[in-house]
Amino acid sequence: MPYALFCNDAQISKAYPSESDIWQLAQRSGLVVDVSADEDRPGPRRVLDNDYEIKPCRAAQGEDPAKNKAEAERQSRIELELNS
Structure with missing residues (x-):
């Protein structure tokens, strides 16, 4: 099943083949933040x-x-090449 990025239950991205693909898109868009560890998970989590x-x-x-x-x-x- 495809995955997409949503905000307030509205789909704001195209559909991509996997959840991993959407995480990559969100990372490139600056939407991913690392938070500190909690008791259940060691290390920062996305x-x-x-x-x-x-x-x-x-x-x-x-x-x-x-x-x-x-x-x-x-x-x-293309963006990487332009920024080089």
Whole structure:
């Protein structure tokens, strides 16, 4: 099942093949923060800023999560080249 980024129950990203893909998108967008450890988990843990959530979703009609992932990876490479 595809996953997407949500804010206040509204889907704000395209659908991607896996939850890991959305974490990467959120990280690049500056939405991931590290918080200190708690009693149950040692070391810092990743959480999303504000009211953002990662949830399973259905791809929109005609949307291809794998194509979305490939497009995001290509865009990320272009940004890296421009910033070099």
